[in-house]
Every structure is written in C-alpha cells, then in structure tokens.
Amino acid sequence: MNPYFTSLFAIVTREALRFIHQRERFIAALVRPLVWLLVFAAGFRAALGLSIIPPYQTYITYETYIVPGLCGMIMLFNGMQSSLSLVYDREMGSMKLLLTSPLPRWWLLFSKLVGSTAISILQVYAFLAIAAAFGVTMPPAGYVAVLPALVVAGIMLGALGLVLSSFIKQLENFAGVMNFVIFPMFFLSSALYPLWKMAESSELLYTICALNPFTHAVELIRFALYLHFNGTALIWTVLATVVFTVLAIWGYTPSRNGTGKKG
Amino acid sequence: MKGLNVSNLSYSYGTKQALRDVSFDVPAGQFCALLGPNGAGKSTLFGLLTRLLATSDGRITIAGHDLHRHPRLALAQLGIVFQQTTLDLDLSVRQNLKYFAALHGLSGRDATRRIDAALDKLSMLDRAGEKARALNGGHRRRTEIARALIHDPSVLLLDEPTVGLDAAARAAITRHVHQLCDDGTTVLWATHLTDEVYPDDHLVILHRAQVLATGRCADICNGVPLPETFLTMTATPA
Numbered sequence: 422m423n424p425y426f427t428s429l430f431a432i433v434t435r436e437a438l439r440f441i442h443q444r445e446r447f448i449a450a451l452v453r454p455l456v457w458l459l460v461f462a463a464g465f466r467a468a469l470g471l472s473i474i475p476p477y478q479t480y481i482t483y484e485t486y487i488v489p490g491l492c493g494m495i496m497l498f499n500g501m502q503s504s505l506s507l508v509y510d511r512e513m514g515s516m517k518l519l520l521t522s523p524l525p526r527w528w529l530l531f532s533k534l535v536g537s538t539a540i541s542i543l544q545v546y547a548f549l550a551i552a553a554a555f556g557v558t559m560p561p562a563g564y565v566a567v568l569p570a571l572v573v574a575g576i577m578l579g580a581l582g583l584v585l586s587s588f589i590k591q592l593e594n595f596a597g598v599m600n601f602v603i604f605p606m607f608f609l610s611s612a613l614y615p616l617w618k619m620a621e622s623s624e625l626l627y628t629i630c631a632l633n634p635f636t637h638a639v640e641l642i643r644f645a646l647y648l649h650f651n652g653t654a655l656i657w658t659v660l661a662t663v664v665f666t667v668l669a670i671w672g673y674t675p676s677r678n679g680t681g682k683k684g
Numbered sequence: 685m686k687g688l689n690v691s692n693l694s695y696s697y698g699t700k701q702a703l704r705d706v707s708f709d710v711p712a713g714q715f716c717a718l719l720g721p722n723g724a725g726k727s728t729l730f731g732l733l734t735r736l737l738a739t740s741d742g743r744i745t746i747a748g749h750d751l752h753r754h755p756r757l758a759l760a761q762l763g764i765v766f767q768q769t770t771l772d773l774d775l776s777v778r779q780n781l782k783y784f785a786a787l788h789g790l791s792g793r794d795a796t797r798r799i800d801a802a803l804d805k806l807s808m809l810d811r812a813g814e815k816a817r818a819l820n821g822g823h824r825r826r827t828e829i830a831r832a833l834i835h836d837p838s839v840l841l842l843d844e845p846t847v848g849l850d851a852a853a854r855a856a857i858t859r860h861v862h863q864l865c866d867d868g869t870t871v872l873w874a875t876h877l878t879d880e881v882y883p884d885d886h887l888v889i890l891h892r893a894q895v896l897a898t899g900r901c902a903d904i905c906n907g908v909p910l911p912e913t914f915l916t917m918t919a920t921p922a
Contacts, residue, residue, distance in 0.1 A: 424789020431786030435772070442774045514768035521734045522787040523760035529787075675738035 428524050429532040436536030439506075440543075450499065450544045451551065454491035458552060462487055474615055476647035484557045488549070489643035490612025492571070493635060495548055496541045496578045501603055503537035504582030508589050520673070527670050530583060534666075537582070538575030545571055563646040570645035574638035577658050580665035587672025610636040611643075634661035686747050687712040687870040688733075688839050693742030695728055702728040704893045706742070710872055710886055712838070715865045717881040717901070718874040720890035721918050726874040727767065729890070730843045733872070734764055747838035747870075760788070763837035763869075765828050767844045773817040777808065780816055781831050788835040795834075802830040806860060822853030829861065839870045846880065854880070878911045891918045 422430075440446065466483035473480060510516040519529050549564065559567075585598055607613075609630050616636070620627035630636055637657035644651035688710040695703040703725045710716040720726050731737035733744060735755055744751040747761035771780050778799060785795040803809040806826040816824060825845055832840060842861065846854040858880045865871055873880065881887060883902040888895060896917050897904050905913045 422791050427786045427789050427791040430791075431783050435775075435783055438775065438779075439772075514766050514770040515772065517734070517736060517764075517766055518770045518784065519787065520736060521759060521762070521764055523756045524787065524789065525756070675735050 424524060425528060428522065428529065429535060432519075432529070432532040433536040433539060436503075436533070436540055440540050446502070447544065447547075450495060450502075451548055453498065454494055454548050455551060457491055457494070458484055458487065458557065459555065474617070476644045476649040476651075482557075484552075486615075487613055488552055488557055488559070489646055490610070490639050492545045492548065492567075492642050493574060493578075493610070493612055493639040494607060495544050496571070496575050496638070497603060497607060497635065499537060499541040499544060500575075500578035500582035501585070501598065502582075503533070503540075503579060504586040504589075504598070505595055507533070507583070507586035508591075508595065511586070512591070526673060530669060530673060531666075534576055534579040534583065537579045538572060541575040541579070542568070542571045559646045560648060563648055566648050567642060567645040570641045573655065573658050573662070574642055577634060577638055577662040577665065580662055580669055583669035584665050584672055587669055606633060606635045609633050610639055612636075612639050634658060637661070686838060687714060688716075688747075688872055689743075689745040690729075690733075691743045693729070693732060693739065693744065695725075695732060695737065695739045695741065701893050703732070706890070706893075706895050708888045708895055708898045710839075710870050712747075712870050713865055713868045714886045715862050715871045715873065715882070716886040716888060718872055718888050718890060719876065719878065719881060719914060720874075721876055724876075724890045724918075725893045726876075726890060727843060730766075730841060730874060733841055734762070735759060760835065761838045763832035763835070763840040765825070765832050765840070765842040765845050767847060769824055769828065771816040771824055771827060771831075774815065776813055776815055777803070777819070777827050778812040780827065781834060784831045785834050790835065798834045798836075799830075802833040803827075805833065805864075806830040820853075821849050822857065825849065825853070825857055826860070829857070833864070833869075837869070839872070840864065842871070842873045844874055844876070846875070846877065878914050881910055889914065889917055 462484045507516060519533075520526065522529060549559070585602065589595060589598065609626065610633050611630065612635070616627060616630050619630050634657055637654040640651050641654040641658055644654065690709075691707045693703055693706040694701070706725075706729065718726055718729070728737065732739060733746075733751070735751060738752070744758075746758040749758040749761060751758040772783070775783070781799045781802070782795060785791065785799060790798060800809060803812055806829055808823065808826050808830055811819065811823060816827065819827065829842070829845070840861070845861075846857055849857070861871055861873060862882065875881070881901055885901045887897070887899065887901040887904055889897045889904070901910060
C-alpha cells in the first residue's frame with residue numbers, strides 16, 4: 422500500500438481504537454446535546470417564537486430548530502477533545518512519535534484531522550438516531566445529504582482544535598479554552614437561536630454571530646439536513662478550514678520550538 | 685560519513701544558551717555514550733537530532749543525509765527511543781509496533797516480518813500479544829527499542845532509556861543495545877550514569893551546553909575510573 426495511505430489508515434484506526442476504549446467519552450458526548458434537546462429545548466420552546474425561515478417551509482418546534490446546532494456542538498466539543506488529547510500526547514511524549522515520522526508533517530496532521538472528524542460524525546449520527554427516537558426527525562434523505570456537510574464542518578472544527586493544541590503549552594491551560602473559545606463560539610452562533618432574533622437585541626452581536634465560522638458550519642448542516650445547499654455557508658466554512666489548517670501547520674513547525682523541553 | 689555527524693550546533697531558549705558550538709562524530713557501527721549531568725543540554729540535543737526542535741546554527745548529518753535540507757531522508761534513517769515512554773498502554777505490543785511501522789509507510793507481510801524480527805532481537809516475541817500496560821518497565825523499554833528498529837535505521841538514538849529501571853533491567857538493556865552495534869547500527873545513548881559506558885565505547889561529555897571531551901572512553905579516562913574522570917571534568921565550570 423502507498424505509505425501515505427498506510428499512515429492515514431493507521432492514524433484513523435488508532436483514533437477509533439482510542440475512542441472505543443473510552444466508552445465514557447462516547448456517553449458524555451451524547452449526554453451533553455441530549456440534555457439540551459430534551460431539557461433545555463422543552464423549557465425554552467414557549468419563550469422563543471420561531472418564524473418560517475429557510476430552509477424550513479413550515480412552522481417548526483424549537484427542538485427541531487436546535488438539532489443542527491447540537492450536531493455542530495458535538496463536533497465543536499469533539500474538536501476540542503482531540504485538541505486536549507494532542508496536548509496530553511505532547512506532554513506524555515506520544516506526539517513525538519508522530520512528529521518524527523519521515524512522512525510530511527502536514528500529512529500526519531491531516532490524518533489526525535480525518536481521524537477526529539470520523540469520530541465526530543459517528544457521534545452525530547448516534548445523536549440523530551436518539552433524537553429521531555424521541556420524535557425529532559428530518560427528511561429521510563437529509564440523513565445522507567448531511568454527510569458531506571458534517572465532513573466539512575468536522576474538518577474545520579478539528580483544524581481549530583489543532584491550532585489550539587499547537588499554542589497551548591500545558592494541559593492546565595485548557596480550562597481557559599473552554600471559557601474563551603468553546604462557549605463564545607457556541608453562544609455567538611445560530612446554533613440556539615436564529616440570527617434575526619439576535620439582530621433584534623443587538624446589531625453588534627448579530628455581526629459577530631454572522632462572522633463566526635461556527636454559525637456557517639451549523640447553517641451548512643441545517644440546510645443539508647433539509648436537502649438544501651447553502652453556498653455562502655460552504656465558502657465560509659472552507660475558508661475558515663484553510664486558515665485554521667495553515668495556522669496549525671505553522672504551529673507545528675519545528676522552528677517554533679513547540680515540542681521541545683529543556684534538559 | 686554514514687554514522688552521525690554534528691557540527692557547530694548552537695541553540696538557545698530565549699536568552700538561555702542550551703547548546704554552544706557542539707561538534708562530534710559517531711562513526712558507523714559505533715556505540716557512543718553522550719554523558720552529561722542533568723541540565724547539560726542532552727535533551728535539547730536530542731530535540732534537534734529528532735527535528736522536534738530546529739536551529740539554523742550548525743549542521744546535523746544522519747547516515748549521510750543533512751537533517752535540515754533533507755529531513756525526510758534523514759528521519760527515515762533514524763530510530764528513536766525517547767526518555768518518556770511513548771507506548772499506547774491500551775494497545776498490545778504488536779499493535780503498538782504496527783502503528784509505528786505504518787508511520788514509516790510499512791504495512792502487510794513486510795511489516796509483520798520486520799516486527800517479528802525486531803521483537804525477537806529484543807527477546808520480546810513471546811510477549812507480542814500482551815497489552816503494553818501489563819509489561820514491567822524493563823519490558824516496556826525493550827518494546828520501545830524493538831519498535832525503533834522496525835525500519836532498519838542506520839542510527840539509533842536513545843535518550844536516557846534506563847531511567848526508572850532496576851539494576852538488572854538496566855544492565856540487560858545496556859548490553860542489548862551494545863550488541864546492536866555488531867550489526868552495523870550506530871548508537872547514540874544519552875545518559876548521566878557512568879556504569880552504562882564500556883571502555884571501548886565512543887564518549888562525548890557534555891557539560892553546561894558545551895562538549896568537554898570526545899573520543900574513546902578508555903583514552904579520555906587515561907587509566908582513571910570513568911566516574912572519577914566525569915566528576916572531575918564536570919566539577920569545574922565550563
């Protein structure tokens with residue numbers, strides 16, 4: 422087999438094995454969005470009136486509205502989880518094994534991205550299946566059409582995780598990432614409320630939400646689930662992916678001293 | 685020059701100089717001990733040799749390949765055992781080695797054959813199916829050395845590989861790695877323990893970022909026991 426595909430296959434398999442070994446991680450990844458869907462949405466549906474906005478062609482329940490946002494949330498958290506495990510790997514040394522391989526570094530990082538995206542997609546489908554069991558369903562073909570959108574969104578959020586892992590020097594600093602990256606990214610997006618609602622409250626917040634790449638990842642997923650194509654969201658998400666990937670490759674270049682230790 | 689060549693290498697962390705104009709050669713098939721007290725710069729040197737760190741001051745040649753200009757060719761010739769264990773403890777010995785083989789583009793029957801040969805060389809073949817977590821420190825180290833040999837590297841780097849091991853395991857691993865040189869492998873073994881160095885070994889003494897001595901161990905010591913020589917040399921400021 423080609424050395425590139427051999428290494429890609431091995432890295433993805435390792436990510437999958439690691440995920441299987443951490444069953445608690447899988448359960449935690451599902452419980453979080455399910456709490457939002459079954460508890461938060463139930464309480465919130467009365468407070469939030471939704472008008473008919475694309476891609477919806479009829480009035481929808483709040484639970485239906487937040488499902489794409491929660492798919493994005495799973496991917497966002499998974500991207501951060503991968504980033505956390507990269508920082509851990511670097512502290513524990515196993516990242517060195519990857520970075521001293523004779524294959525190009527960008528390829529090895531890309532393989533890591535593919536691995537973490539595959540895990541994300543698996544989690545999203547498990548979540549969509551449970552949501553369907555609770556009566557929150559999408560058009561049947563939407564479950565297939567969403568796959569490419571999940572791939573693009575997963576790679577974008579995984580690349581963001583890679584960038585963060587290259588700049589975070591210690592595991593202890595990771596709590597800061599939660600506060601300064603995950604929460605603002607999630608709440609300043611269209612995951613929980615449509616952007617026109619945000620515009621009613623604050624034009625500034627609306628602008629920030631509209632610029633947030635996570636908003637576009639969520640919209641890409643939302644439109645795909647309803648068999649619509651959102652070109653703007655795709656362009657924004659791909660653009661963000663390119664920026665994050667370039668930053669990640671730069672972050673992992675040897676001359677940045679990212680993986681050294683004094684001795 | 686097919687072994688390892690380091691010339692005029694310097695590196696600093698901000699204002700702190702970690703290596704200053706370091707030069708030495710390890711001829712092909714030689715065991716070279718890099719001896720230095722804690723903080724001498726050994727791990728920095730390993731970071732540079734493995735391209736985890738980079739500097740434009742100086743040159744590193746691995747089996748004839750310039751690490752800066754041809755990193756992939758140079759890294760393909762390098763086997764590395766890091767100071768900290770880098771095994772995935774939830775995977776078996778064989779799975780760990782298969783993962784590493786794949787990172788070097790090796791798969792299928794070729795990878796299996798190489799893995800079996802490397803494990804056999806380190807007397808670990810009968811433990812191949814065990815989880816890495818179930819192994820003791822000495823066996824984990826042997827697994828890591830076997831892993832570093834899968835791709836038949838010309839140069840093997842080991843960064844304080846006996847840290848945390850008992851005396852018997854330490855002696856066994858030191859002996860095993862010395863034997864690898866008989867097959868033509870060049871070895872650079874970083875340590876601060878003088879009993880791991882044999883009189884015929886090539887020796888590089890690193891202290892306070894500088895090379896204090898380089899040559900055959902017995903020649904450097906000149907009849908004085910190595911621990912004494914080492915203590916005398918590193919007691920005086922570099």
